[in-house]
Amino acid sequence: MIATVRGNNLTSTPLAFDFQATTPCADAVVQAMAPYWSQDWGNPSSRQHRLGLTAAAAVSLARRQVAEALGVAPERVVFTSGATEANNLALLGHTRAIGGGHVISVATEHHAVLDPLQQLKTEGCRVTLLKPGLDGLITPTQLEDAISPETRLVSVMAANNEIGVLQPMADLGAICRSHGITLHSDAAQAYGHIPLQPDHLGLDLVSLSAHKLYGPKGIGALVLRDGVPLQPLQWGGGQEAGLRAGTLPTAFAVGVAAAIRLAMNDREQRSLHLRRLRDQLWQGLEQRIPGLLLNGALEPRLAHNLNITIPGVSGSRLHRTLRPAVACSSGSACSNGAPSHVLQAIGRSRAEAEASLRLSLGRDTTTREIELAIDRIAEAVSAARS
Numbered sequence: 001m002i003a004t005v006r007g008n009n010l011t012s013t014p015l016a017f018d019f020q021a022t023t024p025c026a027d028a029v030v031q032a033m034a035p036y037w038s039q040d041w042g043n044p045s046s047r048q049h050r051l052g053l054t055a056a057a058a059v060s061l062a063r064r065q066v067a068e069a070l071g072v073a074p075e076r077v078v079f080t081s082g083a084t085e086a087n088n089l090a091l092l093g094h095t096r097a098i099g100g101g102h103v104i105s106v107a108t109e110h111h112a113v114l115d116p117l118q119q120l121k122t123e124g125c126r127v128t129l130l131k132p133g134l135d136g137l138i139t140p141t142q143l144e145d146a147i148s149p150e151t152r153l154v155s156v157m158a159a160n161n162e163i164g165v166l167q168p169m170a171d172l173g174a175i176c177r178s179h180g181i182t183l184h185s186d187a188a189q190a191y192g193h194i195p196l197q198p199d200h201l202g203l204d205l206v207s208l209s210a211h212k213l214y215g216p217k218g219i220g221a222l223v224l225r226d227g228v229p230l231q232p233l234q235w236g237g238g239q240e241a242g243l244r245a246g247t248l249p250t251a252f253a254v255g256v257a258a259a260i261r262l263a264m265n266d267r268e269q270r271s272l273h274l275r276r277l278r279d280q281l282w283q284g285l286e287q288r289i290p291g292l293l294l295n296g297a298l299e300p301r302l303a304h305n306l307n308i309t310i311p312g313v314s315g316s317r318l319h320r321t322l323r324p325a326v327a328c329s330s331g332s333a334c335s336n337g338a339p340s341h342v343l344q345a346i347g348r349s350r351a352e353a354e355a356s357l358r359l360s361l362g363r364d365t366t367t368r369e370i371e372l373a374i375d376r377i378a379e380a381v382s383a384a385r386s
Contacts, residue, residue: 173202
């Protein structure tokens with residue numbers, strides 16, 4: 001349902017423009033998961049009866065379907081509870097397995113990467129965070145210059161969760177390969193939205209999440225290259241090749257596979273459609289709001305992302321005014337309303353970061369919703385500036 005306005009009064013629910021925080025579970029995904037909540041309720045590790053074998057077969061098929069979308073072998077897919085766990089398993093598990101060393105990442109990473117890196121620092125690792133330009137991108141030269149003889153791991157997000165920019169992963173992968181350095185990427189925002197072939201890009205460890213692409217919350221995966229040392233973070237049952245103990249949620253595994261099938265079926269068409277709507281939104285807001293600033297490069301960027309700063313307004317007043325009309329955010333859902341570290345890392349002041357909007361479109365966003373969003377945001381900015 002879209003918002004309608006009578007005079008200045010909102011008469012319906014706010015327009016939804018926060019699809020990078022999460023997405024609704026698609027009907028086809030819900031239907032695919034349905035039998036595994038009650039009818040086929042077996043434990044996929046129980047191989048001595050039909051219920052367990054049915055669940056095991058469903059998990060095996062889901063693993064193969066996720067792997068096929070990435071162009072990798074199924075045994076390289078380790079199911080996790082989401083990208084946060086996958087990031088922790090990749091960063092902590094790999095660094096501990098190889099005995100520490102120097103790790104390079106980017107200041108605009110999600111806290112699901114930055115916080116594990118902070119933990120590695122307490123364990124004696126040296127961590128370097130590269131500072132991107134105003135466009136939000138790092139350069140291959142920056143990475144090359146930061147590498148030292150002790151560098152063992154590089155972690156770079158494929159698509160930023162706030163400003164949507166796409167890092168030059170193929171170039172970064174070539175550099176890491178030439179130095180024999182492991183490359184990890186948090187691809188939670190990229191998976192299902194842009195082409196993502198780990199081997200083609202030179203990625204050794206890739207973190208994924210289902211709920212960013214109309215799948216269930218609570219399931220993700222770590223995709224690893226054969227031969228990458230990894231120490232588990234938990235022990236208990238030997239599941240997932242001994243890397244992630246615990247009973248697998250069969251329904252969720254089926255759900256992530258259904259979500260990626262849905263995403264792959266219309267990825268190119270959806271990207272073109274959302275890019276047209278996103279550009280309409282940007283152009284409309286730019287015309288209506290004097291001094292509007294774009295955060296990050298317009299290209300290369302996720303088609304469904306727009307991040308803007310409105311100078312000269314109180315961020316808290318802007319968001320308070322806008323809240324009944326448009327559901328959006330000033331940054332990551334995990335920031336709990338704190339000023340975006342991403343925007344500050346690319347040069348925005350704290351006040352500018354607070355007066356920013358991350359607007360992310362969904363697969364069902366309409367032209368009419370774009371038009372309404374432009375009106376509601378322009379009106380909120382006018383009210384905040386008065």
